[in-house]
Amino acid sequence: MNEDVRTGFEAFQPETFAFDEQSEAEIEKILRKYPPGRQASAVLPLLYLVQNQMARQTGSGWVPRAAMDVVAKRLEMPPIRVYEVATFYTMFQLRPVGRFHLQVCTTTPCWLRGSDKVVAACKQEAGIRGFGETSADGLFTLSEVECLGACVNAPVLQINNDLYEDLDAERTIALLQAFRRGEPPPPGSTIGRIGSAPEGGPMTLISEIEPPPAPGAE
Amino acid sequence: MPKVTIDGTVVEVPAGSSVLQACELAGKEIPRFCYHDRLSVAGNCRMCLVEVEKNPKPVASCAFPVADGMVVWTDSPMVRRGRRGALEFLLINHPLDCPICDQGGECDLQDESMAYGLDRSRFREQKRAVRDKYFGPLIKTVMTRCIHCTRCIRFAQEIAGVPELGATGRGENMEVTNYIERMLTSELSGNIIDLCPVGALTSKPYAFVARSWELVKTDSIDVLDAVGCNIRIDSRGPEVLRIVPRLHEDVNEEWLGDKSRFALDGLRRRRLDRPWVKRGGKLEEASWQEAFTAIADRLGRLNGARIGAVAGDLADAESMLALKHLMQQLGSNNLDCRQLGEKFDASRRDFYLFNTTIAGIEDADALLLIGTNPRREAPVLNARIRKRWLAGNFPVAAIGEPAELTYAVEWLGNSPQVLAQLLAEAHPFLKRLQAAERPMLILGQGALARADGAAMLAAAWELARKAGLLRPEWHGFNVLHAAAARVGALDLGFLPGEGGKSLDAMLDDGVDALWLLGADEFPIERIGPRTFVIYQGHHGDRGASRADVILPGAAYTEKHGTYVNTEGRVQRGALAVYPPGDAREDWKILRAFSAVMGKPLPYDDLESLRAKLEAENPIFGRIDECPRRGCADLSGPKGDAQALTDAPFVSPISDYYRTDPISRASPTMALCQEALRANMPIAAE
Numbered sequence: 001m002n003e004d005v006r007t008g009f010e011a012f013q014p015e016t017f018a019f020d021e022q023s024e025a026e027i028e029k030i031l032r033k034y035p036p037g038r039q040a041s042a043v044l045p046l047l048y049l050v051q052n053q054m055a056r057q058t059g060s061g062w063v064p065r066a067a068m069d070v071v072a073k074r075l076e077m078p079p080i081r082v083y084e085v086a087t088f089y090t091m092f093q094l095r096p097v098g099r100f101h102l103q104v105c106t107t108t109p110c111w112l113r114g115s116d117k118v119v120a121a122c123k124q125e126a127g128i129r130g131f132g133e134t135s136a137d138g139l140f141t142l143s144e145v146e147c148l149g150a151c152v153n154a155p156v157l158q159i160n161n162d163l164y165e166d167l168d169a170e171r172t173i174a175l176l177q178a179f180r181r182g183e184p185p186p187p188g189s190t191i192g193r194i195g196s197a198p199e200g201g202p203m204t205l206i207s208e209i210e211p212p213p214a215p216g217a218e
Numbered sequence: 219m220p221k222v223t224i225d226g227t228v229v230e231v232p233a234g235s236s237v238l239q240a241c242e243l244a245g246k247e248i249p250r251f252c253y254h255d256r257l258s259v260a261g262n263c264r265m266c267l268v269e270v271e272k273n274p275k276p277v278a279s280c281a282f283p284v285a286d287g288m289v290v291w292t293d294s295p296m297v298r299r300g301r302r303g304a305l306e307f308l309l310i311n312h313p314l315d316c317p318i319c320d321q322g323g324e325c326d327l328q329d330e331s332m333a334y335g336l337d338r339s340r341f342r343e344q345k346r347a348v349r350d351k352y353f354g355p356l357i358k359t360v361m362t363r364c365i366h367c368t369r370c371i372r373f374a375q376e377i378a379g380v381p382e383l384g385a386t387g388r389g390e391n392m393e394v395t396n397y398i399e400r401m402l403t404s405e406l407s408g409n410i411i412d413l414c415p416v417g418a419l420t421s422k423p424y425a426f427v428a429r430s431w432e433l434v435k436t437d438s439i440d441v442l443d444a445v446g447c448n449i450r451i452d453s454r455g456p457e458v459l460r461i462v463p464r465l466h467e468d469v470n471e472e473w474l475g476d477k478s479r480f481a482l483d484g485l486r487r488r489r490l491d492r493p494w495v496k497r498g499g500k501l502e503e504a505s506w507q508e509a510f511t512a513i514a515d516r517l518g519r520l521n522g523a524r525i526g527a528v529a530g531d532l533a534d535a536e537s538m539l540a541l542k543h544l545m546q547q548l549g550s551n552n553l554d555c556r557q558l559g560e561k562f563d564a565s566r567r568d569f570y571l572f573n574t575t576i577a578g579i580e581d582a583d584a585l586l587l588i589g590t591n592p593r594r595e596a597p598v599l600n601a602r603i604r605k606r607w608l609a610g611n612f613p614v615a616a617i618g619e620p621a622e623l624t625y626a627v628e629w630l631g632n633s634p635q636v637l638a639q640l641l642a643e644a645h646p647f648l649k650r651l652q653a654a655e656r657p658m659l660i661l662g663q664g665a666l667a668r669a670d671g672a673a674m675l676a677a678a679w680e681l682a683r684k685a686g687l688l689r690p691e692w693h694g695f696n697v698l699h700a701a702a703a704r705v706g707a708l709d710l711g712f713l714p715g716e717g718g719k720s721l722d723a724m725l726d727d728g729v730d731a732l733w734l735l736g737a738d739e740f741p742i743e744r745i746g747p748r749t750f751v752i753y754q755g756h757h758g759d760r761g762a763s764r765a766d767v768i769l770p771g772a773a774y775t776e777k778h779g780t781y782v783n784t785e786g787r788v789q790r791g792a793l794a795v796y797p798p799g800d801a802r803e804d805w806k807i808l809r810a811f812s813a814v815m816g817k818p819l820p821y822d823d824l825e826s827l828r829a830k831l832e833a834e835n836p837i838f839g840r841i842d843e844c845p846r847r848g849c850a851d852l853s854g855p856k857g858d859a860q861a862l863t864d865a866p867f868v869s870p871i872s873d874y875y876r877t878d879p880i881s882r883a884s885p886t887m888a889l890c891q892e893a894l895r896a897n898m899p900i901a902a903e
């Protein structure tokens with residue numbers, strides 16, 4: 001990620017950034033959570049707001065440097081402290097990404113459950129050769145990420161802010177096609193399980209348990 | 219106090235010390251990269267490992283507090299193995315470029331590698347490379363060498379008060395950077411070069427100039443502001459190549475301002491290296507004899523009362539005394555050192571000194587700044603104010619032009635009328651001062667140089683008296699000088715004598731001949747057209763441009779000289795290299811000229827001149843003594859405290875990087891000025 005560190009001088013950086021009305025409303029809610037003098041704690045949520053607003057406005061969810069300066073000013077902290085946070089967390093994109101940011105988890109559980117196939121399917125469907133690339137139509141950017149915390153439903157693919165789980169090659173391709181058509185399915189398991197409930201229905205607590213006899217009954 | 223056993227010796231250490239500090243007290247040297255005793259503890263390099271009994275693993279001693287009865291081993295096999303391991307990790311990504319690294323020879327990493335390094339690498343993978351950063355014209359970065367000790371980040375944040383450095387990315391991608399590729403906006407930025415334990419941050423102007431072991435090191439005193447920072451001048455042959463700070467706890471600790479460190483390339487430029495005499499309206503090269511004769515011809519014909527002398531900002535006390543004696547021999551009382559027209563009252567020393575002393579700032583508990591911008595006028599002293607402010611409970615208020623001083627300041631307004639209100643007990647900050655136990659005020663040169671400067675001085679003293687700044691055991695009245703020569707000049711009475719003229723009266727043909735001893739900062743254009751001007755100094759600056767005769771003198775690195783800093787501390791600078799060409803040490807020039815006039819000054823060597831200096835004012839014999847002062851006599855300086863006008867304050871230093879003939883001749887300082895300007899639009903947004 002070395003090249004990201006100097007984003008300040010890259011041509012794609014916008015000169016300015018301003019929060020829109022929707023973000024402003026959110027900011028007000030967020031800042032109320034922190035006592036005065038401690039607003040700097042809100043740096044993470046505010047950077048997320050930036051990324052989401054950029055996605056709304058430009059179709060690409062990323063954090064421009066101008067926006068980091070705006071956050072610094074709003075939270076009364078030195079800009080470098082915001083740069084540090086924004087560059088530390090890989091969840092913040094420091095350069096434009098495709099409209100749909102494909103973040104494949106390749107950590108051990110997902111890998112054991114076939115994340116390689118998910119990666120291959122993403123590459124194939126989006127026409128991308130490797131991680132970090134964006135498809136020619138600007139729709140998809142592929143990234144490799146570490147554990148997304150949904151290992152029970154491995155393998156997992158995060159698209160923008162939503163997780164799609166229990167994937168295999170076909171379902172990954174179908175998923176991307178749905179996104180391309182502009183019909184993103186609801187996030188969660190792609191095989192219809194609810195949350196992390198066992199595949200194919202409940203496996204425990206399946207029979208009624210006889211209630212114990214009431215105390216004192218013969 | 220806890221007792222700790224270190225390698226078998228029992229030492230008693232203050233509670234709250236770290237194990238590393240305890241080891242130092244026991245005389246054990248602990249290797250370190252990230253720890254620095256003036257910075258917060260980071261504990262990230264792991265080089266300071268020691269073994270603590272009952273601890274299964276080695277501990278990082280810099281971040282480990284002592285406990286009573288602790289038993290520590292600093293050189294056990296476990297310790298050595300641990301340090302070797304830490305060092306091996308540090309070297310994994312460190313390039314093997316010592317032969318082309320400017321830190322070579324004075325690099326902590328090199329030194330520790332001698333002690334704990336392996337002679338080969340077991341690392342077979344790719345080393346990482348990091349793009350270099352732009353920190354401005356002073357600091358060169360080779361960031362692949364950085365070992366992430368974060369000293370520079372902590373210095374910028376804590377000491378300099380400009381949080382512009384940070385660590386971006388993480389893990390293998392961590393980089394120390396300012397992210398936005400702009401010059402660091404600190405007057406103290408050069409200190410991160412000294413702090414960086416490796417060659418990641420080195421001096422840009424000094425890049426590839428010399429190896430540390432080729433340099434001759436001369437301990438001296440800085441003269442580019444009035445703090446009197448202790449410096450070491452590193453030279454090779456006839457050239458000064460580097461200036462670095464020397465430790466003096468009571469003056470500069472171990473810091474140095476960027477101008478004092480980097481203006482040295484100005485010492486090689488625009489130098490006056492031979493005498494010049496004006497013939498037919500044009501300056502022509504001349505011999506010393508010709509120059510002296512030209513002056514003697516002119517002065518010989520004049521009445522003493524029509525001759526004047528002005529001492530400049532960088533002059534040493536010895537040459538000022540010699541010039542004073544020369545003027546007395548010529549029958550002149552027209553002496554002045556107040557180039558800005560400051561209204562001093564030199565009848566008592568504490569009317570013009572920084573009485574609290576620089577180290578004393580740390581004991582103060584309230585501060586009022588009057589017409590001063592200490593950050594520009596004395597950056598190292600400003601760092602001391604910030605240090606005190608960081609310790610908490612230190613209200614600072616200021617009357618003057620608002621500026622970012624690196625600590626919180628309550629700006630009371632830019633008008634002397636605020637001072638009048640304070641005096642009239644009509645301003646709430648008076649209560650804060652009165653409530654404080656050791657309050658202080660600092661009066662700047664900008665305030666004293668005003669038309670109502672005398673009133674300002676009297677009013678500030680009056681306020682000091684009223685608010686309890688003056689006590690038998692505490693002296694809270696401070697004048698912050700900007701010129702290194704000024705206090706020395708006042709101490710030896712380089713002021714108009716009986717019936718003598720001030721600088722102002724000497725201008726506009728108030729005298730027929732004017733001897734300028736390195737004086738360049740007063741309005742030269744006001745020298746009358748008929749005045750014969752002798753400029754004695756080292757740079758072809760403003761004064762020399764108006765001269766009829768130029769006598770080439772020595773810069774501060776080229777002479778043994780005595781300087782008195784703003785606290786009244788007498789210190790001695792030393793000759794590191796000889797003056798260029800025909801230039802000579804200044805007192806010798808004056809002595810030689812007096813012989814031409816037929817009345818040689820009564821000293822043939824530095825010792826006898828210094829004896830005269832001490833006879834003039836005994837403080838010149840008390841080198842580096844600066845006791846904490848109290849104030850027993852509350853009567854104030856002359857001047858009418860009521861006569862304050864309401865003209866706003868203006869700092870005498872508009873540009874920190876160009877204040878004197880040396881820094882004005884320095885290309886590096888010019889670059890700084892430019893780079894700072896390039897920063898401006900962003901700083902203003």
Ligand code: SF4
Binds near residue numbers: 366394414418419
């Ligand atoms: S640049 Fe030098 S001082 Fe700064 S973190 Fe790196 S090694 Fe430490």
Ligand code: FES
Binds near residue numbers: 106108150156
């Ligand atoms: S390993 Fe993929 S979500 Fe945890």
Ligand code: FES
Binds near residue numbers: 250260
């Ligand atoms: S000096 Fe202790 S960890 Fe760096």
